[in-house]
Amino acid sequence: MPPHRTRLALAVTTLLVTTGTALPAHAAGERPGAQAGRSAAEAGPALTVDLSAPTHPISPHVYGMNFTEEALAKELRLPVRRWGGNATTRYNFRLDTTNRAADWFFENIAGDNADPDALPDGSETDRFVDQDKRTGTDSVITLPLIGWAPKERAKACGFSVAKYGPQQSTDQWAPDCGNGVKPDGTNVTGNDPHDTSVEIGAEYVTDWMAHLRGRYGDAAHGGVRFYNLDNEPDIWHSTHRDVHPAGASYDEMRDKTYEIAGAVKAADPKAQTLGPVGWGWSSITLSGSDQQRCAIEGCWSNPPDQAAHGGVPFGEWYLQQMRAYEQAHGVRILDYYDNHWYPQAGVFGDDPGDAAKQALRLRQTRTLWDRAYTDESWIGQPVYLIPRMKEMVAKNYPGTKVAVTEYSFGALGSLNGALAQADVLGILGREGADLATLWSPPSSADPGAYAFRMYLNHDGKGGRFGDTSVLSTSADQSRLAVYGAKRSADGALTLMVVNKTGSDLTSPVTVNGGAPGATAQVYQYSGADLTAITRPADLPLSTRAGSATASTTFPANSITALVVADTVPPCAPTGLKAGRPTARGVTLTWSPATDNVAVKEYELSRQSAGQPVKTTVTATTRVAVADLSPGRRYTFWVRARDLAGNLGPKSQTVQVTTPPR
Template sequence: MRIRALLISVGLLAAATVQVSGGAAQAAAGPVLSVDASASRHAISPYVYGMNFADAALARDLRLPVHRWGGNATTRYDFRNDTSNRAADWYFENIPNDNTDPSTLPDGSDSDEFVDQNVATGADTILTLPLIGWAPKARAKACGFSVAKYGPQQSTDPWQPDCGNGKKPDGTNITGNDPHDTSAEITPAYVTDWITHLKSRYGAANSGGVRFYNLDNEPDLWFSTHRDVRPEGLGYDELRDRTYAYGAAVKAADPGAKTLGPVGWGLNSLIYSGLDQDVCGRTGCWSNPPDKAAHGGQDLGAWYLDQMKAYESAHGTRILDYFDNHIYPQQSGVLGDNVDAATQALRLRSTRQLWDPTYVDESWINTPVQFIPRMKNLVAQHYPGTKVAITEYNWGAFGHINGALAQADVLGIFGREGLDLATLWTAPTTAQPVAYAFRMFRNYDGAGGAFGETSVKATSADQDKLAVYAAERAADQALTLVVVNKSGGELTSDVALTGRAGTAQVYRYGDADLTTIQHGANLTVSASGFTGTFPANSITTIVVPKGTTTSPSPSPSPSPSPSPSPSPSPSASCTVAYTIVNQWQGGFQAGVKIVNTGASAVNGWHLDWTYANGQKVTQSWNGSYNQSGANVSVVNVNWNASLPAKGGSAEFGFLASRTGTANDVPAQFKLNGATCVKV
């Protein structure tokens, strides 16, 4: 459906015509884009830019905000022997982590190393906790379906031929196997022990420790993925009871930790229990699922949220903080590496299932999905105050520009639709196009340049051709736009901007060069906007400075921003933007950007300030901190030591405890002893 933007007027015809890329003469007319910085303002959670299993280099490059330890192998993991069962993904085998020195355990486990990386890169951690009631019984390889014990099987591990896939040669499942072949029973006490261990190494959640815990991984599929220990589907009541027991154990062990559940696999997880998916998958009872019927015909997602609310009402403790379900596009060929022309077009259309009420899912689903609004509406109706998360999603084609376009579209949708947390399954390599899609939001200039934290109104007359997303940045009040050309051809479009005028920076990524983000020529934005040409198969980030406001003052942003400060004096050689990113009782997270405005480069820096109200830094990233009393000093790390003259910059972040108010910005900052201007 095409809707002409309401903000376009005759005045736009006088807008500056700017080639965002070359070739305007050959470009087709594109849909009108409109951005209004004063409308539809809401905070974008930084946690929507998360990943599963990113390497440290990529995490640093993207300043990855949240990093998840998840997947089927984490449903049965024991930190004490550092061994996981790989479930149906790999022959139901117990496999110890061979990088660990067993004599040091539980210290130095694979999960510890995961958290260590996050501490070093500044990412918050999500760890998956087993709710299934089983964990590897020993630090040794073992098979869930031994060929010697259970007979010939359809497939066996080429390197461990006694480990089969649990299916007889005719394809039917082996039944009656002994779960103790690989596993031993665990209870919520296991969770208590693990969190106690984590707190001893990293502190509590509110003091720089592990912040998030997934309440297992896709428990509605245990009957398939972990059928060697759980051959029957998980019903409504048992899901509730396990969540109560294990969620309560998390909150007792670390009250500041946040929990995410039920971590279902997709749309069906909002409707059916694992028991109904098991039974109806075999018998075809989808029109009258027995477990659902036994619970008043209520969909699982709504019932689950009701039960979590009931627990809080009865006990005074919230044991569910995020309503978390996964989504993988079910359209044929989209999830994977297929890049034929039809699949590329389908991949780009299919992102509409995240939000669009007019998009009928082109798969077996065959109905509008509206995944994010659907989940938010369930929360609003059944457990208000719960946040919404998607801890696994994947739109495929990581190594192709088509995958990058889809990923950029998805990230824009997450921010616009108000999702609270998302982690891509799994992470791309640093050189893959999908990694560049993240950079266009997180580090488009290689110096920490990022999409804004406050979403503003941005519309396209044809989202399937040009998608546009916009946000205001707290540190400098710049308006940031991301435009995704999904049409397959170069397009020239009028872009109406309400509220901004000035000289903007342009960055773009596309199939002309998949190895780098190009910094294009600056463009001039007039009072009514500009006209831009967007290359085929490209992502363009446009940064419009605060400049001149050309419309009524915007409504206040819900995201925190630094206190007002005077304009830089002529003699100032540096500016500092100090931003409160997040805060909670007794603590906060802050980000700092230093800009060298002087005529000489700075090679090696330290930034110093003094707190007035008891703040104490507890953890930092992209800089090494030292605090003595109220005096704080942050020193560069190797890769950001150089600040080129006239605009060179560096950013770092930190966590801090407080007894006063987190929004108390230090009165003065000094860069290598020289006083900087706060901006």
């Protein structure tokens, strides 16, 4: 994460559908007493779910975070957690020491929990993966492409005042460590990278991965699954300018990715790589070299590094080079195209801001998907990040997945930030992102944590948002956003509704194609209680002609999850037949049963005079029974069970008499 960005705390709520009551004045920025005079609910936009439309899987890895605390990760059964950020670019696993780069005076700082005599065992990254193993979370570990790592555990800094002269700012606890900026505002240049660091390359990465495999196994057997190919290399010239003062070029990024990603695949072929891990909007089209040079020379209309590569935007060229490597070597060294996203319209910070800023934050989530939304920042054009990245991949390197391993919309400690975060999680699933990890995660008590709870544990018993996205639309997504998904574990339909307005909105909800049940469970997070997800009364659904409808009020500034559980049992199987029996066995077959969602399994039962009923569970419609007794008469029947556990009625019976020996 670059130093000019504030690390955020978001307040978000996640529900299978979201409705919430109006938030108190202190949480939303309303004037005191505003709620008391609030008018009755307004007519809200219609919400429609179409279960007959095409669907797509929702990757569980879109619900990830960076550096999540263990208790929250365990509660959420967090799918993925990333060890990333500026300090991870220069980390020595043998010494358990990072260089904090421009974030903190370019200092080498040793880990404070490791036993130096035991290293590399017990290092920061070991402890990171240890936690993930305890919580069942996949790890993303950042590997260096920059070519430098701290040279020793002793404190050292990139811009010593004694060596390079007075500087604008110094570390109050280490006054010799400066920020690398002279009193006149110009940067210190010509410093020696060896003041803090030593050269490293593929051998270092190979050794580190061997250490990780030795402790945890390889990626195919429970070890580290994901590796980031460094962190925001296109701004090394800013964040790590003490060792890499020149912006990274097209060719440097290609060559270093070939070297390090190739080493990753040689060390652990099933490990997944993510690159080039750019910082944001400019990373999609410009190399670090062009970003640095054009910031000085104003060459944005004709960036020289891009021009030298046929005018192809950097992201597309990078993907083309990764594809060329696979074609030449038969090995895919890039699995995810990864680009960070921090909205540039000024919504950063822990403070949710005034009403205008809060409204802007909620609009800025549209940068992730909306082709009609012109970004309200210096970008000044539509971003539609996830569709854009997917289109780049499809054009330049098909089969590559898309990831956003850092993003934040701010104010996780407020309800406004929680609304934005809940909206983001819905967007990531709907738009088909493959992996995403929130930067600067919320604490367990923050509203932002409740956003994740709504998607990953809305009922406190592991209830989750569905894993297959279904077409869900709002007549006005900017006011009332809706996301829908089916849950494969039990066939439930789950909806997430985010009311982004300061008014209660009463809206019709229509499910075309037939809802799996007659009522919707309601889970809600809102300003009425920022410390809990509430459980209002169930919402009845009216079913008619293949659709289900309801009307309900979604409170102002709220998140509501609706869970329509499958309560309809399967129909009875038909066509039960028995083959020619032997003295010890017989084969039974039947036609598949039908169900409103899906049949999971069948229970084939048999009874013989004087014996208890014996049941066999099977997923097929053909069972060979081999434990019968000679010369006995048996009655067989079969029942179907669906994903939700509903057991249907018995089929017609069939009788079998086994011949004597």
